[in-house]
Amino acid sequence: MNMQAIESIDKLRLVLGSLRVGSVVGLVPTMGALHAGHGRLIQQARTDCGNVVVSIFVNPIQFDDPRDFQLYPRDLSSDLEFCRARDADIVFAPTAAEMYRRPLKSFVDVAGVTEHLCGAFRPGHFRGVATVVMKLFGIVQPDRAYFGEKDAQQLATIRRMVLDLSVPVTIVGVPTVREADGLALSSRNQRLSAEERRVAPFLYQTLQLAGGRISAGHRDPREVREEALAVLKRPEIRVEYLEIVDPDEMRPVDRIDGPVRIAAAIWLGSIRLIDNLLCAPA
DSSP states (O other): OOOEEEOOHHHHHHHHHHHOTTOOEEEEEEOSOOOHHHHHHHHHHHHHOSEEEEEEOOOGGGOSOHHHHHHSOOOHHHHHHHHHHTTOSEEEOOOHHHHOSSOOOOOOOOTTTTSSTHHHHSTTHHHHHHHHHHHHHHHHOOSEEEEEGGGHHHHHHHHHHHHHTTOOOEEEEEOOOBOTTSOBOOGGGGGOOHHHHHHTTHHHHHHHHHHHHHHTTOOOHHHHHHHHHHHTOOTTEEEEEEEEEOTTTOOBOSSOSSOEEEEEEEEETTEEEEEEEEEOOO
């Protein structure tokens, strides 16, 4: 069938009702400004599912900085072509007024997993993410939902929410897609200046260095972290955090005895970049 672009919740439910029987429905939640990382999510959903729904919605309640919300890149016509070229069945692109028809008084809070890393620096962010994802699950009722591992804390948050609230959806994590120099693809990359773009790969290179130390047998996260921070100490970079955490709970570990995730956020000028690396001692 030809791809359908739908703005209305009621119309989406009507269309999905006729498609759902005997078919697995996959959901790829996005905020638009689509790139090859999103393409990988859609591709995986297309492989796994009979019907693929891509949502495009810049969710205002997950932005702690109104300016960041205003500057977030938006190009719906380009995004629709992107989805059409990747054989999505439906693009659900509601307005904020459609998603939040009245002032919101019900939210989803996921404790523990959201307290460190980005959660410590972006108050309310993960409450906004969990709430809008739960709304999308209620609207689309997918069998499977696809999220990128670049946003590892988001992925852990959604997995815990689904587990705790018995939501009947399988959460699929898809590996991070990177540029040739290692920079994780992000919609915010297009806002980097030429000099900031040149410096940006140092983030992933630092994570690789720290991961190499862990693979070589270093068990003290403080030592590994200090070495990594020393590498990132450059005049162009402001480090927000760099932590070695449990990959499920997203809490800093006292000792590296098994798989851990090295997660970091940095600022290059006014642009915030995040990345992470899963590793384990040999």
